[in-house]
Amino acid sequence: MAIHTLLFVSLLIFSLIESSSGGKKDRLFTDLQNSIEVTAKPVKDSGVLEAGKDMVTITWKLKSSSAKVDTDTAFKTIQVKLCYAPISQVDRPWRKTDNKLFKDRSCPHEIVSKAYDKTPQSLDWTIGLDIPTGTYFVRAYGIDGDGHEVAYGQSTDEGRTTNLFSVHAISGHHVGLDIASTFFSVFSVVSLFVFFVMEKRKAKLEQRE
Amino acid sequence: MEVEGKGGEAGTTTTTAPRRFALPVDAENKATTFRLFSVAKPHMRAFHLSWFQFFCCFVSTFAAPPLLPVIRENLNLTATDIGNAGIASVSGAVFARIVMGTACDLFGPRLASAALTLSTAPAVYFTAGIKSPIGFIMVRFFAGFSLATFVSTQFWMSSMFSGPVVGSANGIAAGWGNLGGGATQLIMPIVFSLIRNMGATKFTAWRIAFFIPGLFQTLSAFAVLLFGQDLPDGDYWAMHKSGEREKDDVGKVISNGIKNYRGWITALAYGYCFGVELTIDNIIAEYFFDRFHLKLQTAGIIAASFGLANFFARPGGGIFSDFMSRRFGMRGRLWAWWIVQTSGGVLCACLGQISSLTVSIIVMLVFSVFVQAACGLTFGVVPFISRRSLGVVSGMTGAGGNVGAVLTQLIFFKGSTYTRETGITLMGVMSIACSLPICLIYFPQWGGMFCGPSSKKVTEEDYYLAEWNDEEKEKNLHIGSQKFAETSISERGRATTTHPQT
Numbered sequence: 001m002a003i004h005t006l007l008f009v010s011l012l013i014f015s016l017i018e019s020s021s022g023g024k025k026d027r028l029f030t031d032l033q034n035s036i037e038v039t040a041k042p043v044k045d046s047g048v049l050e051a052g053k054d055m056v057t058i059t060w061k062l063k064s065s066s067a068k069v070d071t072d073t074a075f076k077t078i079q080v081k082l083c084y085a086p087i088s089q090v091d092r093p094w095r096k097t098d099n100k101l102f103k104d105r106s107c108p109h110e111i112v113s114k115a116y117d118k119t120p121q122s123l124d125w126t127i128g129l130d131i132p133t134g135t136y137f138v139r140a141y142g143i144d145g146d147g148h149e150v151a152y153g154q155s156t157d158e159g160r161t162t163n164l165f166s167v168h169a170i171s172g173h174h175v176g177l178d179i180a181s182t183f184f185s186v187f188s189v190v191s192l193f194v195f196f197v198m199e200k201r202k203a204k205l206e207q208r209e
Numbered sequence: 210m211e212v213e214g215k216g217g218e219a220g221t222t223t224t225t226a227p228r229r230f231a232l233p234v235d236a237e238n239k240a241t242t243f244r245l246f247s248v249a250k251p252h253m254r255a256f257h258l259s260w261f262q263f264f265c266c267f268v269s270t271f272a273a274p275p276l277l278p279v280i281r282e283n284l285n286l287t288a289t290d291i292g293n294a295g296i297a298s299v300s301g302a303v304f305a306r307i308v309m310g311t312a313c314d315l316f317g318p319r320l321a322s323a324a325l326t327l328s329t330a331p332a333v334y335f336t337a338g339i340k341s342p343i344g345f346i347m348v349r350f351f352a353g354f355s356l357a358t359f360v361s362t363q364f365w366m367s368s369m370f371s372g373p374v375v376g377s378a379n380g381i382a383a384g385w386g387n388l389g390g391g392a393t394q395l396i397m398p399i400v401f402s403l404i405r406n407m408g409a410t411k412f413t414a415w416r417i418a419f420f421i422p423g424l425f426q427t428l429s430a431f432a433v434l435l436f437g438q439d440l441p442d443g444d445y446w447a448m449h450k451s452g453e454r455e456k457d458d459v460g461k462v463i464s465n466g467i468k469n470y471r472g473w474i475t476a477l478a479y480g481y482c483f484g485v486e487l488t489i490d491n492i493i494a495e496y497f498f499d500r501f502h503l504k505l506q507t508a509g510i511i512a513a514s515f516g517l518a519n520f521f522a523r524p525g526g527g528i529f530s531d532f533m534s535r536r537f538g539m540r541g542r543l544w545a546w547w548i549v550q551t552s553g554g555v556l557c558a559c560l561g562q563i564s565s566l567t568v569s570i571i572v573m574l575v576f577s578v579f580v581q582a583a584c585g586l587t588f589g590v591v592p593f594i595s596r597r598s599l600g601v602v603s604g605m606t607g608a609g610g611n612v613g614a615v616l617t618q619l620i621f622f623k624g625s626t627y628t629r630e631t632g633i634t635l636m637g638v639m640s641i642a643c644s645l646p647i648c649l650i651y652f653p654q655w656g657g658m659f660c661g662p663s664s665k666k667v668t669e670e671d672y673y674l675a676e677w678n679d680e681e682k683e684k685n686l687h688i689g690s691q692k693f694a695e696t697s698i699s700e701r702g703r704a705t706t707t708h709p710q711t
Contacts, residue, residue, distance in 0.1 A: 094278070102502070171412065172412025173340060180420065184330070195323070196324075
């Protein structure tokens with residue numbers, strides 16, 4: 001019973017933490033200014049990129065067409081993220097796009113987070129080992145001192161259909177695993193037969209008594 | 210019955226057979242009490258071996274759901290793939306549970322369960338090597354067969370423990386086995402983190418993690434084979450050969466079981482308490498993860514607490530069933546079962562409607578207690594439905610549990626026809642509806658929910674011996690049922706006037 005009380009208490013604590021951290025008002029993506037220009041070009045000219053091996057050259061800077069001079073005064077950090085293209089979101093509700101920023105799940109992979117220094121930036125990023133197979137684009141968020149997003153830019157158009165690149169994930173699979181699986185499986189099945197044979201022998205012996 | 214002392218000793222001779230067991234036993238040598246912290250041969254040892262083996266099978270069957278956020282990215286799974294795998298994981302056991310009932314009747318629970326556990330362990334080991342959605346569905350399907358060890362657990366407990374404690378024994382064994390579905394939601398993420406900390410990438414770490422449930426499954430089967438015993442008096446093999454146990458006709462056993470309408474009602478009702486539990490095991494972590502935007506570990510803890518309630522909830526159901534039987538007999542068992550299961554359905558329907566996290570967790574915990582207690586209450590009734598075809602009826606009921614899970618996931622949790630919340634509410638409503646047939650269960654010797662015992666003064670012996678024809682009685686095949694009938698008189702409860710004893 002003590003275990004159950006402990007679990008219940010830890011549950012309540014977790015849920016309180018979760019609900020209190022969601023205390024921001026509902027900030028919407030459509031409220032953000034599209035004032036950052038982002039490009040993402042795979043180093044490989046064509047074909048699917050391999051996770052852990054291939055690189056993407058990412059650049060980001062403030063859009064020169066932004067009329068307001070102080071568009072970027074609020075930025076303290078730029079956060080660059082890898083986002084799913086619509087085709088990789090089909091039948092996968094855990095990657096859903098939502099206008100409410102805290103609910104949006106379409107950009108879960110962070111590429112880099114840098115302090116904003118008003119100059120154009122460039123990065124050669126090697127695709128991480130934990131990036132799943134899919135089609136992606138890159139988005140940069142301008143974040144103010146309170147940690148809230150105020151502006152964004154992405155390497156694709158509004159409909160997220162152009163300039164996409166595809167990644168093929170690592171399989172995580174090793175021959176060693178196959179060998180171990182086979183060994184333990186054979187061991188289990190063979191020992192079953194051994195037991196059966198031993199049982200039959202014991203029964204025969206008892207019958208003879 | 211006199212036993213003469215040697216050398217003419219006086220005063221120390223007893224008129225009962227010498228006690229060979231650590232626990233007090235009845236006419237069939239089944240234990241009449243239950244001592245949880247003992248491992249004495251054969252009763253309590255059988256209890257501990259069977260619940261632990263069943264626990265390991267549950268851990269293996271539900272090892273994938275807590276790691277789904279990682280697996281779905283590695284294998285590029287869609288929501289449809291995940292739904293299909295969830296259905297596959299519980300559908301294999303439908304067939305396996307039915308077969309297991311007969312296998313126990315024929316080979317004994319020890320060999321039947323260990324054979325199943327050892328032959329499904331490869332599916333768990335090979336989970337480490339899957340590369341596609343099809344592979345995922347296949348391994349979940351074959352690993353799920355191991356849930357049929359439930360039937361062997363119930364059968365074994367019903368063979369080792371007598372009427373007054375069989376509900377408790379069945380409830381605790383099954384409850385602690387079902388605990389595996391909750392424990393795995395804690396164990397697998399922890400094992401996964403440990404392996405990652407040792408340097409493996411995410412997509413390799415989850416694969417290695419699956420060796421843990423696989424090894425536990427194999428080792429538990431070894432323990433059952435080495436230390437277990439089918440019956441208080443010995444193993445099936447030995448007893449078959451020595452002629453103590455006559456081999457029964459498989460066809461007759463099966464047809465006798467199928468023809469008993471009560472087994473079908475318990476199968477349907479169990480589909481909507483245990484079936485609901487299995488469905489929740491498959492979907493609840495993702496539900497909390499996605500609806501309330503929790504972290505993987507938090508969602509895992511919540512999901513675990515649902516299954517962990519089994520530690521006391523299901524045994525509580527079994528114990529409650531025995532308690533009701535002591536005062537009100539079989540009618541008490543039936544009423545308690547119907548009320549608890551219907552309440553569980555109501556709570557399930559509410560759960561889907563709640564949008565606050567804290568209230569959701571509280572309702573889920575209360576709901577888990579009720580639905581798991583209902584499972585325990587079901588198996589307080591099942592041992593009394595048939596004596597000759599105990600295995601078949603247990604198997605049917607157990608299989609019905611899985612059918613409920615398959616149907617529920619197919620109708621309410623596949624693809625995006627219903628949102629998860631709506632699915633949970635509708636599942637609760639269906640649960641209430643499918644619990645109503647419990648009102649139709651009627652035992653002529655004890656009565657049903659709304660009727661008393663038959664005015665024709667049917668006795669327990671009449672009911673259980675009706676399963677055998679005269680030919681079989683001449684061969685003395687019915688002795689076991691006779692003994693059982695005598696001990697089942699306790700199901701009359703305290704309040705009823707006694708029938709004339711034969």
